[in-house]
Amino acid sequence: MINIVLFGKPGAGKGTQAEFLKEKYNLTHLSTGDIFRYNMKYDTPLGKEAKGYIENGDLVPDSLTIKMLQDEVEKNLTSKGFLFDGFPRTIPQADALDAFLKSKNWEVTATIALEADDEILVQRLLERGKTSGRADDQDEEKIRNRYQEYNEKTAPLMDYYKVQGKFHSVNGIGKIKEITERLAKVIDNL
Template sequence: MKNIVLFGPPGAGKGTQADVLKDKYNLVHISTGDVFRFNIKNETELGLLAKSYIDNGNLVPDEVTINMLEAEVEKNSEANGFIFDGFPRTESQAEALDAFLSKKGATINAMIALEVEEDVLVTRLLERGKVSGRADDQDESKIRNRFNEYNTKTAIVKDYYEKQDKYYGINGVGSIDGITALISKVVDSL
């Protein structure tokens, strides 16, 4: 079983790469953002709660996120492994994920981080906002707030996985196929 944390700031290409990798390696892609958007669209209790945080550019609280993630893993108990996209975002989430996977006799094999300059990401996200209609991608101040959240709260998760020799930084600028090839070298070495 291969379990990968796909990491990077908003707009780095995590979702795009996860779509390719899930098919290539027969993994289940769990995107917290997609799960939240589904719940928001369907106005579930979780969705309304998550929306109140996301609309302000803030992270959804750990307890809500962790419970949702565990439910997604349980739904796919026969999987060959998982790509976690958008989770963990804090060290406490990483510890909770390790504890949860340990109960299942599994572990995180690698954190693969897509590294992209912030100004490139702002341009990408504003363009994505025009196409997707996502409100959080149409306002540069909200985008910059998401980067601030990422840099102050989320980027420290890199240190957590570096200490375990599981961190792999990948240049997230280039063609989709070129970036996939770089990621595949890491996955194939696990």
């Protein structure tokens, strides 16, 4: 069982890298952003609740997010391991994840951050917004709000995992393949 938390600011490339890593290591990829978008698309009760927060670039409340994530893990109990993408994003979410995994006799194996400069990332998101159809990628003010949320609520998780000796980071700037190789090197040495 290996459980990896893929960590990084909005636009850092978590989703792109997750596609490669899940194949390479046979992991179940759980992207909270993708799950929310799926629910919004089909207008489920969860989607309706999350929509306003997401479109403003705010985080969805912890209670809703934690429940959703746990339900997804429960659906995949025979998995060889999980790749968490976009979760946890707050200290309460990280506490909930640790407690939940512990209840299954599992744990977070490692957290790997994709590092990149804010200004490069804002430009990447604006580019993505032209084609992705994501409302939260099309408005610079909302993008800036996502960075503020990140700095206030998510950045403290780096210390949270450092204290546990589980924090790793790689340079997120370069060719997609090079970045995959950097991530694989960390995972292979765990």
